[in-house]
Amino acid sequence: MSLVLGLEITPRFVRGAFLKTALRGSEMEHYAEVAIAPPSEEQSTTAPLRAAVAEVLAQGSRPPDRVIAALDGELASLRLIDLPLGVEKKIAEVLPGELESLLPFEVSDAIVDYQIVSRDEINLQLMTVATPRENVAERLQLLRAAGVDPRELAVGAASFDGLGALLRETLSNRTVLVIDVGSTNTDFAVLTNGQCTFARTVSGGMNLVESGRRTELGAALRRTLASYRSQRSDDPSLILLAGETAPMESARQWLTEQLGIECGTVPVPSAAGMDDETAPRFAKAAALAARAISRKRQLDLRQGEFASKAAAGEIRKHLRLITVCVAAVLLSFVVSLGARYRVARAEHARLTADLAEVSQDLLGEEAKSAFHARELLTAGPRIDDPLPRFDAYDVLEAISESIPTDIQHDTRRLLIEIDDDGDHGRFEIQGTVGTIAERDRLVEELQQHRCFSDVEKGSISTAAGDRKDYKVAVKVECEAPRETKREED
Numbered sequence: 001m002s003l004v005l006g007l008e009i010t011p012r013f014v015r016g017a018f019l020k021t022a023l024r025g026s027e028m029e030h031y032a033e034v035a036i037a038p039p040s041e042e043q044s045t046t047a048p049l050r051a052a053v054a055e056v057l058a059q060g061s062r063p064p065d066r067v068i069a070a071l072d073g074e075l076a077s078l079r080l081i082d083l084p085l086g087v088e089k090k091i092a093e094v095l096p097g098e099l100e101s102l103l104p105f106e107v108s109d110a111i112v113d114y115q116i117v118s119r120d121e122i123n124l125q126l127m128t129v130a131t132p133r134e135n136v137a138e139r140l141q142l143l144r145a146a147g148v149d150p151r152e153l154a155v156g157a158a159s160f161d162g163l164g165a166l167l168r169e170t171l172s173n174r175t176v177l178v179i180d181v182g183s184t185n186t187d188f189a190v191l192t193n194g195q196c197t198f199a200r201t202v203s204g205g206m207n208l209v210e211s212g213r214r215t216e217l218g219a220a221l222r223r224t225l226a227s228y229r230s231q232r233s234d235d236p237s238l239i240l241l242a243g244e245t246a247p248m249e250s251a252r253q254w255l256t257e258q259l260g261i262e263c264g265t266v267p268v269p270s271a272a273g274m275d276d277e278t279a280p281r282f283a284k285a286a287a288l289a290a291r292a293i294s295r296k297r298q299l300d301l302r303q304g305e306f307a308s309k310a311a312a313g314e315i316r317k318h319l320r321l322i323t324v325c326v327a328a329v330l331l332s333f334v335v336s337l338g339a340r341y342r343v344a345r346a347e348h349a350r351l352t353a354d355l356a357e358v359s360q361d362l363l364g365e366e367a368k369s370a371f372h373a374r375e376l377l378t379a380g381p382r383i384d385d386p387l388p389r390f391d392a393y394d395v396l397e398a399i400s401e402s403i404p405t406d407i408q409h410d411t412r413r414l415l416i417e418i419d420d421d422g423d424h425g426r427f428e429i430q431g432t433v434g435t436i437a438e439r440d441r442l443v444e445e446l447q448q449h450r451c452f453s454d455v456e457k458g459s460i461s462t463a464a465g466d467r468k469d470y471k472v473a474v475k476v477e478c479e480a481p482r483e484t485k486r487e488e489d
Helices: 047-058 085-102 133-145 156-166 206-210 214-231 249-259 279-293 310-317 319-363 370-379 392-402 436-448 482-488
Strands: 002-009 013-022 025-035 066-071 077-084 110-119 123-132 152-155 175-181 185-192 195-203 238-242 263-265 410-418 424-433 452-462 468-477
Touching (some): 002 047, 002 279, 013 279, 066 156, 077 085, 077 156, 152 156, 152 279, 156 175, 156 195, 175 214, 175 279, 206 214, 238 249, 238 279, 249 263, 392 410, 392 436, 424 436
Parallel strands (some): 002 066, 175 238, 238 263
Antiparallel strands (some): 013 025, 185 195, 410 424, 424 468
């Protein structure tokens, strides 16, 4: 069983969610919250934060096997962008160019990542993140100084993406808005069927509320919701409040009034010593921990030179096991292949015996192989061919051959009707050509085919770009020799 720590760092607190994971499932073990003390004159400004992180680590039942942290949302740019479906395999190559004009910093000096939000027949919609390299370097340096080297580094409101794996039943088949009103910023994330499809960090939080500027925060949240609705059609039906304000009934009522959406709290799993009312304070930490059990790709700022070496180390650690598994699979494949070969040999023997019996009855001689049977058929008397003289494929081929190559022709509708014997039938073609004269040339070519007759010119009309829409009906009556048809087949 593995122990994962989701680590949330706010201006005032460090929160941790310890999640036990195993093949059969996961269980929240413990939540920890430590206030960040003001620095003394003798301390560096980061010393209290490092001390708080160390204290959270100490509250776990043992050192975590994996730590997942996040970068503050105000330090990164989160955007939804659309790309053509054809570039899906080249997203990493084209994305920097797409973001270059949208960022307030140089994309060449940024860490960029993405996840696919949705797709249709034409476009992909991506949620992207970009931040200057120095922001990632500073956050990793700070965490390492506190004894933590996170496997992944999420970002801001997009951290709530992990809730999809933690609350599958609750979030499935619905769209919810997760809001976390922090000290100076507010995280705003939309989850559709458990996947984060929109994320923003809004400037302003409890500082605006405490200073009597609550209306500014409300206006910012409404603008953010309007921005989401302009890019996505799946409107949220519920607000889930997370963080320090989650237990406040007044905060939930205020959000309902501001956004016109019913508000509740994130149903974070409780842990030992933690009641359901307090647990939503740890929603972001729990979401970060749950990234370890998620089955989908999520935004991660540990890219390029900041990529975690722990994943490669874990692969090397389990390389022997992987090798054994591969060998077992190959052995199983070889055994299965041998069994299939024996079955195929038995089936071949049975079919050969059947061929000999049938050829003896029909041709008076046992055929020892398929080639031998073909020779006997060629040399022996002809029998009635059960195949039709002329089929729809033949008609289609004949039409294709009849259309002059110098005519720009577009087929809009083709209906082919052939009787069971393939002797008689008809087809109707609707298409577009450049001129009436080209229609007439096409009719002449169809009339010259030995199987086509009674060519009826239908109506003709003007289409887009002065091209001509036409309709032609043709009778099919082909007397192709049955011997020729059989030899071609």
